[in-house]
Amino acid sequence: MGRSPCCEKSHTNKGAWTKEEDDRLIAYIRAHGEGCWRSLPKSAGLLRCGKSCRLRWINYLRPDLKRGNFSEEEDELIIKLHSLLGNKWSLIAGRLPGRTDNEIKNYWNTHIRRKLLNRGIDPATHRPISDPTTHQLNSIPSTAAAVSAAGNPSHDVTTTISFATTPHHLIKPEELEDFKPVINSPDRRKNYPTSPEIQERCPDLNLELRIGPPHHQNYQNDVVTSSYIQQHQPPALVTGGRNSGGAIICFACSLNGEECSCSCTLSLNGTSGNSSGYDFLGLKNVALDYRSLEMK
DNA sequence: AAAGGAGGCAACCGCTCTGCG
DNA sequence: CCGCAGAGCGGTTGCCTCCTT
Numbered sequence: 490m491g492r493s494p495c496c497e498k499s500h501t502n503k504g505a506w507t508k509e510e511d512d513r514l515i516a517y518i519r520a521h522g523e524g525c526w527r528s529l530p531k532s533a534g535l536l537r538c539g540k541s542c543r544l545r546w547i548n549y550l551r552p553d554l555k556r557g558n559f560s561e562e563e564d565e566l567i568i569k570l571h572s573l574l575g576n577k578w579s580l581i582a583g584r585l586p587g588r589t590d591n592e593i594k595n596y597w598n599t600h601i602r603r604k605l606l607n608r609g610i611d612p613a614t615h616r617p618i619s620d621p622t623t624h625q626l627n628s629i630p631s632t633a634a635a636v637s638a639a640g641n642p643s644h645d646v647t648t649t650i651s652f653a654t655t656p657h658h659l660i661k662p663e664e665l666e667d668f669k670p671v672i673n674s675p676d677r678r679k680n681y682p683t684s685p686e687i688q689e690r691c692p693d694l695n696l697e698l699r700i701g702p703p704h705h706q707n708y709q710n711d712v713v714t715s716s717y718i719q720q721h722q723p724p725a726l727v728t729g730g731r732n733s734g735g736a737i738i739c740f741a742c743s744l745n746g747e748e749c750s751c752s753c754t755l756s757l758n759g760t761s762g763n764s765s766g767y768d769f770l771g772l773k774n775v776a777l778d779y780r781s782l783e784m785k
Numbered sequence: 786a787a788a789g790g791a792g793g794c795a796a797c798c799g800c801t802c803t804g805c806g
Numbered sequence: 807c808c809g810c811a812g813a814g815c816g817g818t819t820g821c822c823t824c825c826t827t
Contacts, residue, residue: 505795505821527812543813544796579815590815595794 502536506545510535514542515550548591555587559596567593567601572615 502510517533523546525532526539535542559567563585570581578590578597585593597612605612 503797525812538797540798540813541796547814548795576816591795594816599793 501530501538501541503541506537506549510537511545511550514546518546518550544591548589551589553587554589559588559600563588564601564604567597568605568615571597571601571612 513533513535517529517535521532526543528539529535529542530537530539533542537545566585567581570584574580576594578594582588582590582593602612605615606618609618610616611618
């Protein structure tokens with residue numbers, strides 16, 4: 490028995506949504522809530538595919554959406570998050586209240602790419618275009634590139650991702666914890682911060698993240714996958730540059746250029762060696778899935 | 786004023802992931 | 807363990823609008 494199509498294509502509308510369709514969808518979701526997208530069109534009296542309804546609601550009709558132009562702060566935050574996460578638009582969107590993954594994806598492709606190119610930065614790698622390593626790692630975002638380099642001891646590459654120019658009120662250490670439930674959450678969009686007002690704190694904080702290669706590993710694979718790591722004990726991901734012995738990846742945070750003193754360790758099976766340590770990307774209590782970092 | 790081109794964005798498509806029976 | 811259904815994600819498409827000639 491084959492898988493049934495998500496909708497009867499011959500009886501569904503396509504293309505732009507009409508005002509009436511929007512009203513029907515809004516009214517139905519207000520009355521019954523989100524979910525059951527497959528059966529929603531029939532129940533709501535819409536001649537649309539369930540997926541289409543979901544997309545329309547998420548990207549356009551949701552009441553908490555922030556319409557309008559992106560601010561300069563949002564631009565910079567998107568650039569920084571993209572340098573960390575690559576084309577994980579849903580994760581990036583999770584850090585920008587009121588913005589959708591589709592909106593950010595479009596904005597990236599139409600505005601930010603050009604902006605970075607004008608700055609002489611390769612939007613795919615976040616490296617200067619003149620940098621020869623840019624071409625070697627072309628199409629691999631920096632995080633994946635660092636992970637890739639980490640698997641090859643012949644590459645002594647350290648990527649520094651600086652948050653110094655990021656408006657401090659837009660990304661804070663405690664906010665980074667929110668990355669945790671976003672990953673593998675049944676409904677990732679529920680992790681939008683509920684309050685759009687983000688207070689400015691720690692104005693002097695110059696938070697930089699350095700992703701460096703392993704010091705004592707000899708992996709042959711270019712890309713270290715979680716399954717690979719799990720087969721090669723110890724599966725430890727160590728944070729803190731001075732405590733990177735046996736590390737696969739070293740995340741060294743530095744404050745105002747000073748070497749970080751944190752000694753937190755994070756293992757890939759979800760246990761934390763030092764729970765008081767800084768929880769990078771909220772991964773303290775969750776396995777890091779490198780598949781989510783690999784770029785296509 | 787009209788035609789063609791370029792850019793922006795909403796929507797679609799296909800694939801993957803997850804939960805459940 | 808396997809297969810199906812539902813949901814979500816990222817890439818791509820196509821239409822609309824604006825700009826240039």
